[in-house]
Amino acid sequence: MSVEAKTAKARARDGADIVYTPVEVVGIKTTVVGAILVVLGVIGFVTGLARGEALTVWGGYLVNLLFFLSVAQGAVIVSASYYLAQGRWAGTTQFRLAETFTPFLWVGFVLFWGLYFGRAVIFPWVLHPIAQKAAWLNTPFLFARDGLMLFIMALLSTIFVRLSRGEAARAWILSNDIEFPPSPIRRITPVLGILYCFFYSFLAVDLVMSLAPLWRSTLFGWYFFAAAFWSGIVTMTFTAVILRSQLKPGNAFTQPKVFHDLGKFIFAFSVFWVYLLFAQYIVIWYGDIPVETFFLVQRVHHMPWSPVSLACAILIFVIPFLVLLSVRAKKTPGILGAVALLGIIGMWLERYVLVEPSLSLDAIPFGPTQLLITLGFLGAFILSSISGINRVATAACAGEPIGEDE
Numbered sequence: 120m121s122v123e124a125k126t127a128k129a130r131a132r133d134g135a136d137i138v139y140t141p142v143e144v145v146g147i148k149t150t151v152v153g154a155i156l157v158v159l160g161v162i163g164f165v166t167g168l169a170r171g172e173a174l175t176v177w178g179g180y181l182v183n184l185l186f187f188l189s190v191a192q193g194a195v196i197v198s199a200s201y202y203l204a205q206g207r208w209a210g211t212t213q214f215r216l217a218e219t220f221t222p223f224l225w226v227g228f229v230l231f232w233g234l235y236f237g238r239a240v241i242f243p244w245v246l247h248p249i250a251q252k253a254a255w256l257n258t259p260f261l262f263a264r265d266g267l268m269l270f271i272m273a274l275l276s277t278i279f280v281r282l283s284r285g286e287a288a289r290a291w292i293l294s295n296d297i298e299f300p301p302s303p304i305r306r307i308t309p310v311l312g313i314l315y316c317f318f319y320s321f322l323a324v325d326l327v328m329s330l331a332p333l334w335r336s337t338l339f340g341w342y343f344f345a346a347a348f349w350s351g352i353v354t355m356t357f358t359a360v361i362l363r364s365q366l367k368p369g370n371a372f373t374q375p376k377v378f379h380d381l382g383k384f385i386f387a388f389s390v391f392w393v394y395l396l397f398a399q400y401i402v403i404w405y406g407d408i409p410v411e412t413f414f415l416v417q418r419v420h421h422m423p424w425s426p427v428s429l430a431c432a433i434l435i436f437v438i439p440f441l442v443l444l445s446v447r448a449k450k451t452p453g454i455l456g457a458v459a460l461l462g463i464i465g466m467w468l469e470r471y472v473l474v475e476p477s478l479s480l481d482a483i484p485f486g487p488t489q490l491l492i493t494l495g496f497l498g499a500f501i502l503s504s505i506s507g508i509n510r511v512a513t514a515a516c517a518g519e520p521i522g523e524d525e
Contacts, residue, residue: 142512144365145505153502160495167488177237178478179489183496184230185326186350186470188269190500191223193344193351195276196315197384198283202300202308207292209380212371212514214292216355218280219507224273226503230496231269234326235262241478244332256329265325268318275311282307284510293519319344330477334414338399345395346469349388349435353462356381360456362512371515375450382449385458389439393432417476423483424476431472434465467493 167176198217201209235258239245244256254260282288287301299305320340328339359381363372371377403411418428439458448454475484 140513140516141509142366142516143509144362144512145508149501149505153498153505156494156498157502158495158498159491160493160498163488163491163495167492170488172488173237173240174478175484175486175488176492177234177240178475178484179492180230180237181234181241181326182467182471182474182489183493184227184234185322185474186467187223187496187500188227189347189466189470190350190354191220191227192272192276192315192319193347193349194218194220194355195224195280195351196312196348197351197355199279199308199311199315202283202304203312205300207294209292210371210377211289211292211517211519212511213355213377213380214283214288215507215511215514216359217351218283219358219511220351220354220500220504221276221280221507222503223500224269224276226499228266228269228273230499231266232262242329244329249332252332256332261325261329265322268321272311272314272318275307275314279304279307279311316341316344319347327473330474331414333410335411336399336403336414338395338402342392342395342399345388346392346435346466349385349392350463350466352381352384352388353459353466356385356459357456357463358508358511360452360459362508362515363452366512366516369518370512371519372452378452378455379446379449382443382455382458385439385455385462386443386449389436389443389462393436396432414477417480418472421476421480423481424472427468427483428472431465431469434461435469438462 164176164180167173194217198214200206201214201217234241238258242256244252245258249256282301282303285301288304291298291300300308320343323340323343327343328334328336356378359372359377363370366372400415403415406412418424438461442448442454442458448458471485478484
């Protein structure tokens with residue numbers, strides 16, 4: 120049977136009365152706010168450099184690049200995971216929700232090249248090459264490989280999202296038949312997932328581990344991309360909570376199942392995050408090799424960074440674990456939204472703790488300059504997500520069936 124025939128059959132059976140009327144829940148006001156934030160970020164960046172705060176500027180730039188790229192790419196992989204797991208229970212709304220932030224991958228790809236101008240400030244091996252690692256840690260090779268990886272991920276993610284938004288994918292989501300997703304999606308999804316794990320492991324090594332080039336951890340890549348995946352989940356959840364109150368009554372986000380699903384996602388991968396954190400920590404601690412332990416000592420046992428590291432563990436694991444043990448809490452938008460917001464803050468702090476102690480061991484270099492740079496990245500993230508949010512709103516208000524709650 121052709122794709123067109125399957126589409127017609129699925130619609131006739133499951134969604135004959137579904138009307139996709141475009142909904143614009145965000146528009147000119149959000150665009151203006153996003154643009155203002157970007158301008159503030161540029162002002163903070165330029166004035167910081169002019170005032171001789173190069174280390175603070177480039178450190179904040181790298182932290183926010185890693186964080187917002189992690190959110191955007193992690194959320195795309197959530198959508199891919201729905202297809203890999205045959206997760207039609209998620210409903211079209213959750214697919215669109217996961218794909219909301221995809222355009223930022225192109226913004227992040229462009230912003231990545233800005234690091235070239237700050238390379239001598241943040242990467243110690245630029246001015247003091249390490250002979251044993253010079254073949255890997257050199258400027259041309261690092262920017263060439265990381266730029267290529269970010270380009271490939273942005274391109275594959277864009278193609279995947281276009282396929283996911285197509286009629287064939289929508290028909291598969293609404294269908295009750297036991298069948299695989301459309302063949303183009305079946306081909307691209309495993310490739311996207313595998314390359315995500317592979318490439319983001321390399322980005323962890325190049326953009327975080329190389330800040331302290333003597334340190335090594337064989338599990339750090341896994342930890343990094345798993346945390347990026349979780350950051351996508353909590354950002355999706357917080358967006359869903361906000362949209363619930365902004366859309367007309369009866370939208371998909373008013374159904375407890377949607378938040379129950381997202382709450383279980385947050386809970387499960389919060390546990391997975393702490394598992395990877397502990398698995399990495401226990402091996403390094405047990406080995407007690409100075410070249411491996413100093414990275415953790417700086418962050419866990421050294422002031423002023425130890426309280427920040429503790430805050431990350433509380434926001435990313437302790438609060439989600441204790442609060443979301445309850446089914447009722449998972450289904451309550453206010454509670455789940457608060458947990459998700461704290462998780463977003465926790466993930467930003469986690470990226471901050473990964474980067475900044477390597478650049479500033481004895482002081483936390485957060486002030487007006489880094490705040491403005493963070494707001495600038497947030498503005499770029501908001502601007503790039505507007506069209507995706509409106510797509511989510513359209514799907515949420517269409518009245519699509521999303522299955523029954525457990």
